[in-house]
Amino acid sequence: MKIAEFETFKMAYDEAGSGIPLLFIHGYPLNRRMWQPQIDILSQDAHVIAPDLRGHGDSTATEGTYTMELLAEDCVKLLDHLNIHERIVLCGLSMGGNISFAFARKYPERLAGLILTATRAAQDTEEGKLNRQRSIQLAKEQGIEPIIESMVERVFSPVTLQNNPALVQTVRHIMQHTSLQAVIGDLLGMMERIDSRPFLNQIDVPTLIIHGKDDRLIPLEEAKAMQEAIPNCHLVLIERAAHLPNLEASDRFNQVVREFIKKL
Numbered sequence: 001m002k003i004a005e006f007e008t009f010k011m012a013y014d015e016a017g018s019g020i021p022l023l024f025i026h027g028y029p030l031n032r033r034m035w036q037p038q039i040d041i042l043s044q045d046a047h048v049i050a051p052d053l054r055g056h057g058d059s060t061a062t063e064g065t066y067t068m069e070l071l072a073e074d075c076v077k078l079l080d081h082l083n084i085h086e087r088i089v090l091c092g093l094s095m096g097g098n099i100s101f102a103f104a105r106k107y108p109e110r111l112a113g114l115i116l117t118a119t120r121a122a123q124d125t126e127e128g129k130l131n132r133q134r135s136i137q138l139a140k141e142q143g144i145e146p147i148i149e150s151m152v153e154r155v156f157s158p159v160t161l162q163n164n165p166a167l168v169q170t171v172r173h174i175m176q177h178t179s180l181q182a183v184i185g186d187l188l189g190m191m192e193r194i195d196s197r198p199f200l201n202q203i204d205v206p207t208l209i210i211h212g213k214d215d216r217l218i219p220l221e222e223a224k225a226m227q228e229a230i231p232n233c234h235l236v237l238i239e240r241a242a243h244l245p246n247l248e249a250s251d252r253f254n255q256v257v258r259e260f261i262k263k264l
Contacts, residue, residue, distance in 0.1 A: 001058060004081040011078055012058035013051035017043030020112065020261060021084050023075060024050040027094030027118070027243075028186045029147065029178040031057030034093070034171070037250035038257070045258050046089070051078050053099075055182025057174075066185035068095075068102040068193045075099070076107055087112035089261060094118050094217075094243065095186060101196040104203055113264050114207040115257060118215055118243045120222045121196040121229075132187045139183050147183055148175040155243040157214035167247060200229035207233040208260045210253065212241035234260075 004011045014032055016039050024035040032050040039048050053071050055061035079088065089112055092100035097119020104111060124132065138146055152172050160167060207230050211223040220237070227235040236256050241248035 003058075004078055006074075006077055006081075009054045009060040009062050011051055011054065011074060013049060013078060014039055015047065015049045015082070017046055017048050019046045020264065021079070021086065021088040022046035022048050022257075022261065023079070023088050023090050024048070025071075025075060025090070025092040025096030025099050026050070026053065026056065027092075027096050028190070029056070029144065029151065029175050029183050030171075031059075031174055031177055033057065033174050033177075034244070034247060038091075038246060038254060041250075041254045042257060042261075045261055047084075049078070049082065049084075051075065053182070055179040055185060057177050061179040061181040062185075063181055064185060065188040065192060066182065067189045068098045069106065071099045071189070072103040072106060075103060076110070079110070089113040089115065089264065091115035091117060091257065092119065093246065095190060098190065098193050098196070101199065102193075104205075105196075105199060108204070111205045113205050113260065114203065115210065115260065116207065116226065117210045118212060118218060118245060120218050121200055121226050122222065123193055123195040124191055129191050132191045136184050136187050139180060139187075144176070144178060144180055144183050148172060151175060154216055157212065157240055157242040157248060159214075159240045160242070160248045164248075171244065171247065197225075197229065200226060201231065203230050203233075205232075206260070206264060208256070209233060209235045210238060210245055210256060211235065212238050212243060212245040212248065214240070214242040217243050 052059035
């Protein structure tokens with residue numbers, strides 16, 4: 001683990017390998033450790049960087065709303081801290097995909113390629129916003145444990161839940177290293193995020209969408225709609241995986257990402 005010190009918080013990150021920079025942005029309520037299978041393997045092909053977003057893992061928390069734009073700015077600060085000014089490949093999962101859209105809008109000149117995993121371009125529905133409000137209230141009253149248990153039940157495929165209890169426990173442990181401020185800040189930020197669908201046809205770098213076949217949080221139809229809207233975009237469906245395909249089917253995920261990087 002390494003630490004980058006910024007004005008308002010300290011950002012923990014891992015980095016390994018050399019070559020084209022490959023920045024991984026984790027989802028909610030996770031941290032950089034969810035990318036360990038990618039750090040271990042893809043560092044043979046790229047300069048892999050995996051930060052903890054503010055308030056997650058070993059990064060310090062701040063109060064307030066964690067907007068997708070704010071978290072994208074944090075990632076740019078880390079790239080500047082590392083003196084990385086060449087174009088990068090950006091891979092975001094779930095909320096990390098929302099942050100990736102914000103990054104692509106604000107810093108298109110810094111992108112060589114985009115990998116969108118288990119994510120959606122649409123903003124929250126009114127029902128979705130209401131559910132996030134309920135989660136915020138629950139977290140304030142009972143802490144993050146009920147949030148974690150609810151997420152653990154929904155992010156895995158039935159195959160993983162039945163056959164890989166060790167992975168389920170690992171992800172539970174990762175989620176437990178998220179601060180209350182981050183859980184609330186993430187939920188507020190996701191509620192406020194804009195609809196990225198009108199922007200999709202402006203993405204001008206090669207794009208890869210990776211989606212778990214068993215994802216219950218984001219329907220496959222949304223991934224297909226993103227693929228149709230983004231120029232130069234390829235969709236890969238991962239069998240026996242749900243919302244965490246990089247962990248549930250890490251070999252296949254790594255193979256797909258490696259092939260994408262080599263074509264850039």
